[in-house]
Amino acid sequence: MPETLGAKDRILIVDDNEDIRRDFEKILGGALADATELDALDRDLFGDAAEELRVEENFELHQASQGREGFEMVRRAVEAGRPFSIAFVDVRMPPGWDGVETVAKMWEVDPNLQVVLCTAYSDYSFEQTTEALGGTDRLVILRKPFENIEVRQLAHSLSQKWVIQRQLRLRIDELEAANVRINDEMRERRRAEAALRDAEKLQAIGRLAAGIAHEIRNPLQIISMNLEALAEVPASVTALVAECSRVLRELVPGPEDAEQTERRAALLKALDAQAILGDFLEAHEEAREGVRMITDTIETMNQFSYRGVVGKDAVDLNEALRSAIKFTRAEYCECAELVVAYGEIPPVQCNRTEIVQVFLNLIVNAAHAISEHNTSGSLRGVIRVRTSSEDGYVVTAFEDTGGGIPSAILDKIFDPFFTTKEIGKGTGQGLAISYRIIVESHGGRIDVDSRPGVGTTFFVRLPI
Numbered sequence: 408m409p410e411t412l413g414a415k416d417r418i419l420i421v422d423d424n425e426d427i428r429r430d431f432e433k434i435l436g437g438a439l440a441d442a443t444e445l446d447a448l449d450r451d452l453f454g455d456a457a458e459e460l461r462v463e464e465n466f467e468l469h470q471a472s473q474g475r476e477g478f479e480m481v482r483r484a485v486e487a488g489r490p491f492s493i494a495f496v497d498v499r500m501p502p503g504w505d506g507v508e509t510v511a512k513m514w515e516v517d518p519n520l521q522v523v524l525c526t527a528y529s530d531y532s533f534e535q536t537t538e539a540l541g542g543t544d545r546l547v548i549l550r551k552p553f554e555n556i557e558v559r560q561l562a563h564s565l566s567q568k569w570v571i572q573r574q575l576r577l578r579i580d581e582l583e584a585a586n587v588r589i590n591d592e593m594r595e596r597r598r599a600e601a602a603l604r605d606a607e608k609l610q611a612i613g614r615l616a617a618g619i620a621h622e623i624r625n626p627l628q629i630i631s632m633n634l635e636a637l638a639e640v641p642a643s644v645t646a647l648v649a650e651c652s653r654v655l656r657e658l659v660p661g662p663e664d665a666e667q668t669e670r671r672a673a674l675l676k677a678l679d680a681q682a683i684l685g686d687f688l689e690a691h692e693e694a695r696e697g698v699r700m701i702t703d704t705i706e707t708m709n710q711f712s713y714r715g716v717v718g719k720d721a722v723d724l725n726e727a728l729r730s731a732i733k734f735t736r737a738e739y740c741e742c743a744e745l746v747v748a749y750g751e752i753p754p755v756q757c758n759r760t761e762i763v764q765v766f767l768n769l770i771v772n773a774a775h776a777i778s779e780h781n782t783s784g785s786l787r788g789v790i791r792v793r794t795s796s797e798d799g800y801v802v803t804a805f806e807d808t809g810g811g812i813p814s815a816i817l818d819k820i821f822d823p824f825f826t827t828k829e830i831g832k833g834t835g836q837g838l839a840i841s842y843r844i845i846v847e848s849h850g851g852r853i854d855v856d857s858r859p860g861v862g863t864t865f866f867v868r869l870p871i
């Protein structure tokens with residue numbers, strides 16, 4: 408025997424005829440009615456199980472004399488969390504809603520309600536009824552005049568069907584909840600696996616970086632030493648030129664013709680050390696700057712491969728910012744103007760090379776965002792960088808007039824290898840490395856504020 412959900416089954420009778428409502432009460436009201444007669448009926452029909460059935464059929468009856476009233480009772484019962492299991496609804500109930508209309512409305516608020524539509528032959532045809540209500544498995548049509556036992560049987564079986572359906576619904580809900588839990592766990596697991604793969608990739612890149620750094624270091628040392636040797640050239644050339652000029656001026660003048668005088672004057676004018684060395688000095692200084700940049704990069708690559716072992720000093724972030732701006736000039740100068748506001752800031756205990764690397768990444772990202780946004784190339788964007796000191800942090804803000812970051816990807820930009828750039832232009836590591844440096848290595852914060860179509864600002868906060 409299927410278990411019930413505890414409470415008595417609640418049955419609603421909707422009929423405008425008071426005598427019929429009283430009949431229902433007698434048939435289904437159990438103790439209210441002629442118990443002896445009903446018990447006899449039970450035994451005829453169900454044999455020894457009759458006693459159990461009598462207990463189950465201990466229904467709680469409610470009545471309504473009009474469709475609208477019945478509908479309201481169904482609605483309130485659902486709201487109160489005590490829905491009816493069955494409604495016996497008369498088809499004709501003038502002057503209000505008829506049974507078909509009433510049932511349609513009831514199902515809108517309680518789709519699980521089992522309905523017995525009580526109809527005389529002259530009412531709707533079966534086809535008309537099912538067409539109006541939809542061919543439904545919640546509906547039984549009972550022809551009037553009905554037999555008492557017919558009503559009891561219907562009430563009995565429909566109430567059990569209702570209970571079973573509720574139990575089924577509970578099981579389905581449980582299964583759906585379990586399914587959601589399993590999906591969550593699988594998603595979490597996939598995320599952990601992806602993080603592990605990223606970590607492995609980073610490790611591989613770290614090894615590669617260390618190898619490249621090692622290979623570059625030797626030739627770089629040669630270039631560096633030669634550049635230092637060349638640094639002495641200007642002094643020697645200057646001395647030599649001065650000496651030549653002096654000798655030329657002091658030469659005992661012979662009988663010169665006008666042409667010789669002119670050549671001597673031109674030679675003396677050309678022997679200007681500054682003019683001769685001008686380009687050399689500039690090229691030499693640029694080459695030395697380039698070598699310093701490569702050295703810095705190699706240093707960073709080494710730190711990337713040997714995570715965590717970084718030295719920290721008191722660093723002037725304005726000065727670090729100046730370096731980053733100098734290194735990135737080529738990236739932004741064509742598409743944007745860079746405006747800097749150096750604030751009054753105290754020194755910060757940090758690894759200068761790493762912080763410069765973060766600043767480089769953010770300026771390059773800003774420049775890329777501007778040039779991607781401005782596809783026509785006609786308008787120059789602006790990158791505003793400013794430093795300030797706020798609430799125990801030195802804040803460096805990088806604001807650009809690029810296309811902004813779509814909210815759909817905002818939570819991914821710090822993921823390793825996440826990039827929206829074409830192959831060759833971005834590897835998706837800039838922000839991942841910056842996050843590691845600022846948050847994990849320096850206990851700072853890196854935040855982003857982006858408005859699609861307007862621009863983006865990254866805030867780097869380092870504790871003082």
Ligand SMILES: Nc1ncnc2c1ncn2[C@@H]1O[C@H](COP(=O)(O)OP(=O)(O)OP(=O)(O)O)[C@@H](O)[C@H]1O
Nearest residue numbers: 772776811820826827828833834835836837838863
């Ligand atoms: N200022 C910005 N404006 C708009 N989008 C940005 C900005 N900064 C970062 N992004 C988005 O975040 C993504 C990840 O940036 P990240 O610096 O980590 O990688 P990348 O620039 O694509 O490549 P990499 O820095 O390794 O060369 C970018 O591809 C871009 O979509």
Ligand SMILES: [Mg+2]
Nearest residue numbers: 768772837838
């Ligand atoms: Mg980048």
